[in-house]
Amino acid sequence: AQKITQTQPGMFVQEKEAVTLDCTYDTSDPSYGLFWYKQPSSGEMIFLIYQGSYDQQNATEGRYSLNFQKARKSANLVISASQLGDSAMYFCAMRAYSSASKIIFGSGTRLSIRP
């Protein structure tokens, strides 16, 4: 069975600090992709970053980077120099090659940035 676990329901971080959002996953499929999405209060799910299971390097997109530790089955999102606009829900998601139509999501982490 495939599963995504986000253990931090909520986090508070001071503006300009870096923040790490945790995500662990479980799958028996050797080929899979990991995604992070941001959901502001408006509702839209915004794609942030992608990491493939065979990628040798950790993915980076601007201030976002994914700390991929395959042996530990973790895919933590790191946001550097946090901004007030980063306040939102963040979801980790996974898509396994064997279940092509399904992308499963974690329960999310609510990140609040303090000025």
Next chain:
Amino acid sequence: ETGVTQTPRHLVMGMTNKKSLKCEQHLGHNAMYWYKQSAKKPLELMFVYSLEERVENNSVPSRFSPECPNSSHLFLHLHTLQPEDSALYLCASSQLLGGSGNTIYFGEGSWLTVV
């Protein structure tokens, strides 16, 4: 401007009404999805279409009826809904159905309230 647009953004309907949610993607994708997001629940996949054919129906009650007239448009027809169907309905699309690296892009969502 988002590549996936949903209308209406907000909908209030009575339990005996019939209404529809509309989704349009401008990304040239071949797969489209409906997700339901209720308070304090993970995202639930409802329906998946690939090249206008329904490939997934995750035990969704028949009061939700999807329609995909072409690869750019997806509808969710609603009739005789229950108050527990109140939720955020998210439409999404991806280039292809398969492949672990296929990123899913979401619309802004339609907030539905059933009274």
